[in-house]
Amino acid sequence: MRSVFRDGEGHLRNGWKALGFFLPTFFLVGLLMWISTLLPASVKPFVPHPFLAFLGVLLGTLGALRLERQPLASLGISVGQGPARHFGAGVLGGMVLVGLVAVCGWAAGGYHLERAGNPQATAVMKAAWMMLGVALFEETLFHGYLFQRVIRGLGTFWAQVVLSLIFCLAHPFNTQMDVPTRIVAMLTTFLAGWMLGLCYLRTRHLALPVGVHMGWNWFLGVMGFGVSGNESHGWWTPVFHGRPEWLSGGAYGLEASIFSVAVLALAIVGLTRWKGSAARDGHVQREDHSLASNA
Structure with missing residues (x-):
């Protein structure tokens, strides 16, 4: 049984580490969501669900790292000028990418944008705050401890x-x-996950993928498109021209547009060719498939 749970050096296999992280983290996120239902109605608006979910993942991450005696910074979670620059560049990059998708859909005659009847800056800023929570939660969950232990196990x-x-x-x-x-x-969602994974791999920090994720989602909402199927209200409202839904994305949003596939594919090619700051700083981890022996 030792070979099932331990590698040749006697260390717990990374597959078990990933599973040991996921189960308690899932419980913590669910617990925090349940606790939020008990809060007074006057308090709930100040405790957005995405930030509670992020807190649950962060607690699960800290617990897993404590068992390995590793710091949080080992996962690429830290603050400073470097991460701030990566985050800012990521937000701008995400906006540019989804903006390109929008321009392509408009040029193809899929829709046009009209100014919203009563656009409110506070609502757009609130959406930015919410999308920051979503990005922190999803990137810490999908490209933090879990992703990095799977890399060690499978390559x-x-x-x-x-x-x-x-x-x-x-x-x-x-x-x-x-x-x-x-x-x-x-x-599109699969390619987005791949692109965000590359954003981490090229910097070995979560600041860039968090920024890209936030910028993409937030600018989608600002333009009035659905965000992964969720209705949004921004400064503009798209008016569709009856073209095939896979061209414009329809009610689901631009993530269901074929132009998103093309733009994300180009972004993946660019990130694949870019060596990134991780290579310059000498922090690139081994990507040898022989690591599968530690799965």
Whole structure:
């Protein structure tokens, strides 16, 4: 039984570490969500669910790292000028990427944007705060401890495949969507997971993927498009021209547009060719598939 749980050096295999992280983290997130239902109505607006979910993942991460006697910074979670620059560049990059998708859809005649009837800056800023919580939660969950232990066990390529697939399946896809649209939305989400994984791999820090994730989601909402199927109200409202839903994304949002697939594919190519700050700083981890022996 030793070989099932331990590697040749007697260390717990990374697959068990990942499972040992996920189960208590899932419990902690659920517990915090339940506790939030007990809060007074006047307090609930100040405790957004995404930040509670992020807190649950962070607590689970700290527990797993404590068992390994590793600091939080070992996962690429820290503050400072470098992470701040990565975060800012990520927010801008996410906005540019989704902006390109929007321009392509508009040029193809899928829709046009009209100014919202009563745009409010406070609502847009509140949406930015909410999307920051979503990005922190999802990136810490999908590209923090779990992702990095899977890399150690299976190697970088298969870790990208597995976590991008989980990232995709974790997002809801309306069964009432046309089949081609649903396929495009799932492919886009898978590619987004791969791109965000590369953002971590090229910097060995979560600041860049958190920034990209936030910038993409927030600018989607500002333009009035749905965010992964969730309705949003921004400074503009898209008016669709009756073109195929897989072209414009329809009610699901631009993530169900074929142009998202093209733009994300180009971003992945660019990130793959970019050596990144991790290579310059000499912190690139081994990506040898022989690590699978430690799974």
